Structures are given as structure tokens and as C-alpha cells.
Amino acid sequence: MTKKTIKMAALLLVSTALVAGCGKKKVDNLPPAAEGTDYGQAANDPNAMGAGQIMPGSQEDFLQQVGQFGDRILFETDRFNVDAEDQAILQRQAQWLAQYPSTRITVEGHADERGTRDYNLALGERRANAAKNFLVSIGVDASRIRTVSFGKERPSALGSDEQAWAQNRRAVTVTIR
């Protein structure tokens, strides 16, 4: 399978589940909050949400503006290159970031479960930095971007199959409030 096919299949799979299972705004396969960040609460924070209102510059706003899965780019096994598809996703993120120049982000790098623990930590670092480097190359100030690797510790998809692994090899952009 080509990378594109895998990515499409992975995203299609989740999209279908989302359409079938929940309202259109709710994205329930977000990774859990990293320690030291509080983006995980954003989706449930009544102050951020208001009554159906989304606070401009918030994580919710970011997710809405970049579109479904626009917060993440996916990678092939052991790879960390940012291809044209990934660049388009990161471009949209950069556009949003340009609107909120005081907002900082964390780029989380992840690996699938089919790797050894330490290597996956290193691989997650490579992926987070690849995404960061592209964002910087298109004008986002490097000082606004923090990176962290979770290796294989925080899978997004829970299966042990190629579709799940394709979703888990990812770099996810998360706003820091």
C-alpha cells in the first residue's frame, strides 16, 4: 500500500466512525493530554465552549479552522519526511497561527506499537521536529513551537493492524493556552 492509500484509509476509517457515532464537532480520538499542557480539557471546558461558542485562538478554534485531522500529519514506518500532503496540512496550521501570533504550540511526535521503546522515543522526536522545521520554514517563529515525543506510549488508534498503526505514526499540533 502506498503511504497516501494508507493515510486515506486511516482517515476514512476514523471519519466513518465519527459520522456514525457522534455530532460533527466532537472529535473523540484526540490523544490524551500531555502533562504540562491542558489542551485535553479544551473540548470539555464550558468557558471555552460557551453555549456553542468557540473562543477565537482556542484549541477548539484551531481544530475547527484546520479541519478534521488537520491537526496532524502521518508517516510511513520508520520515516519522518514531510510530503506534499503533509505540507498542505501544516500550511493551514501556519495560517491559523499567523492570526494568533501570541499563541504557542506543542508538536507531539508519536510512533506505532511495532517498534522498540527507546527507538520509538527517538523516532517521535524526529517526527515532531520534522513538522516543527516545516512550520518554521514557512514563517512560524521557532520560539512558539515546543516538541515532545511520546514514542509508542500514547496510541490514537487502539488496534494491532496496519490501519491503526498508520494513524499512530503521527505528529500532532496542540495549542498551549
Add this chain to the structure above:
Amino acid sequence: MSPFVFNRKLASFLLLFLGAQAAMAQTPPPASDEPELVEFDTAKTRSIAVPALVAPSPVDTPAGNSAALGRQIAEVISANLRASGVFETQGPNGLRAIGLAEVTAPQFGYWKARPVEQLVQGFVRVGGDGNLTVGCYLYDVGFGSETTRLGFNVPPRDWRRAAHKCADAIYSRLTGELPFFDSRIAYIAESGPKNKRIKRLAIMDSDGANHRFITNGQSTALTPRFSPNYKSILYLSYVDGNPRIYVYDIDSGRQRLITQSSGPTFAPRWSPDGQTILYSMAVSGNTDVYKISASGNGTPVKLTSSPGIDVGGSFSPDGRQIVFESDRSGSQQIYVMNADGSNQRRISFGGGRYATPEWSPRADLIAFTRIAGDFRVGTMRPDGSGERLLTNSWQDEAPTWAPNGRVIQFFRTAKGSGKTSIWQVDLTGSNERQLPTPVDGSDPAWGPVLP
């Protein structure tokens, strides 16, 4: 001060054996020039009877009545020897009680008829200071003669260590291998769903007893390593939101970063003398292997500089070489270098990916994870020859050596559920068994034989 104080009263009649035993326990394993693979002859497992140790005039101790301790010590000796895979054991359940006089004058005729080849007998006495004196005797039933004897003074709470020491002496005497039962394991206790695992630092004896959680699970903990003196543990924690290596001091419960760095640090290892810490650090996404003084005052020394991922690493027992993992060739492979970073050379060429190399304390072998479809644990010589795979499951990972270099522990991940468990296997790939842990377990790290 070691809890093991040699009993002078026992000295006169235990002197012969103990001299040899103490020397064996203190001397680090010799580095062999010519690597050799010793195989246990599993077809000839030897049958050993272990009746309950005799407690003359039983007394209560903080760890229970000494008569009960006599039985429990026999149970641990029996379980240790059985778990080694080399022996079949009988008792103490199902064996008749023996008298004190019998400890030094076994009824060989009776045991021959069981039938057993070896007999372990002993006693537990409670001294005026409240400590236990444990005597342990090994007899060859066929020859009708004493093979060895051993005695220890221990506080009652350390009764299991006396049992391990006795089992170690018997194992060493009968196999010619160095001891390993009296040692401890650091590992990661896992619980919770796959996408939100709670991972806690925990420690236990090599047989799973005396289990203790060290961290509370609020921060993810990974990859612990006991210091050679068991006083501290190197491990990775996300406590500040980033993966970083800390040295945790077991007595004080305090921890510190091994180095102030902007980049994440991971994959920690001690040098065999405990003076140096090996670790990996990513700078702008590129991971290399570094070392730093364990004192906390040193400057990091960068040992690798390839643009690929150079990660992990494990010192040879003499501290002169380091085996590590690198994907500089395009995929994860195993490399050896001198401890100063010079002379880096690849040693794995068997096809597939190779990861998590770990140098045996006996110097003769390197254990690894081989990734070719499934993940399997294997060993090779330090020059890359003689590769053998010891396990065959969906995902076996991260081998760690018993202090005698003859048994390996690793962890196994289940497909789908992601549940993990700690397993042990000997160098023939036989005698695979799961270690008992209160919850799931991963990242085992075996420490040396206790002082």
C-alpha cells in the same frame, strides 16, 4: 552494613565451604577470551528433595514463627531451583518432617527409595539478638555424602534472602554456574486502557516477591535500571512533561536529573562500576549516545555523531566497550564501539531489524530484540556470530540478563490488547515462564547478586 553477617559459631564447621563460596560471590565474572555457549543438559534434570528446615524449639519472630519460616524457606529454595529449569524438586509439601539430628546425618536409604538424587536439609535457629541463623546442607543421595553446607545470620525480615542464598549455593555447586537468585528486578508496572496506560516504577525480588511500587503513576515512568549497588535507579519520567532521565535515590525517595539539557534524554544505563551513566539525547530531532559522570557534576561526552538515530547502549562488563543501536544503515542494527566512541562497527547482519542490545555480565554474549515480522529475543557473540533466537511470540522485547549471564528476562506485549507481562527464559530457549506481578509489567532490568 550487609544484613548478611557470617555467624562465627557456625564458622568452624562451615569454614571449608564458605571460603570458596565467599570468593565466588565477590569476584566479578571473568571475561572469557574465547566465547563459549554452555548449554544446560535439560534432558538430565536432577531431582532434588527439599524437606522443611528444622526449627529446634520454635519461637515467634517479627516474620512469623520459626517453624513456619523453616517450611517457607524450604518452599523458596524448592521454587528457585525448579524455576531455573535445571532441576525437578520435591517438597517441602508431601515430604515427611525431619529431626534436628537428621540434618547432619541424613537417612540416605530412605531418600534413595523416593527416588531423589540430591537432598537439601537445614535448620532455622533464633538467636538471643532476635536474628535467624539458617543452616543449609546439600547431600548427594547416590554417593551418600555431603556436597556442601552454608550458614547465614539474617534479620527475620530477610528470611527469603537466606533461602535465595541457599538455593544459589546449591545451583552453583551442581551446575558450575555463578549464582543469581539473590538479586532484584526493577520494572514498569502497567495498568489502564491501551491509549492511557498508567506506568509506575516498581521493584521486586528476582522471583517476584517483596514487590514495591515506587512512583504513583501520575507521570509516565519508563525503562528503569538498578545501580550496581542497588542504592538508586535510573529511569525515564514525564514528570515535567518531557521525557527525561532521573536518578532516584531509594533511601531518601528523592530524584534528580542526570543532566540539565534542553533536549529529551532517554535509554539510560549504568557502567558496570556505577561511576558513569550512558544515555541517549535528541537535539533538534537527532538522537545520539552520550555518557556522563554519575556524580552529577560532570560534562556530557557525546559518543556518536551519525545523522541517523543512535540510541540505547550497554557497557561490556570490563567497561571498555559499548554495544548500541543505530539506523545509520537505513534500519535499526547493532553496533559496538570503544567506550570513548571510537571504532564504531556494525555486528548484526542476519536480516530484519535488531534493537535493544544488552551485554551479558559474563561478557560472552549480547542479547537483543530482532524485528522481522514478529519481535523475538535472541543472543549473539560480541563479534555478531552465533546468533540464536530464544523466544517466539508476537512481540517479545528488551532482554535483561540475570547476574550470572545464563538466564534472560524480557517483556511480552499481547497483540490487540497491548497487555504486557514479564517472562524469563534460559539460553537454550527452554524453560520459558512468566513472572508473577500484581499488574501488567514491562521494561524489566535485572540487578547484580546482592552484596
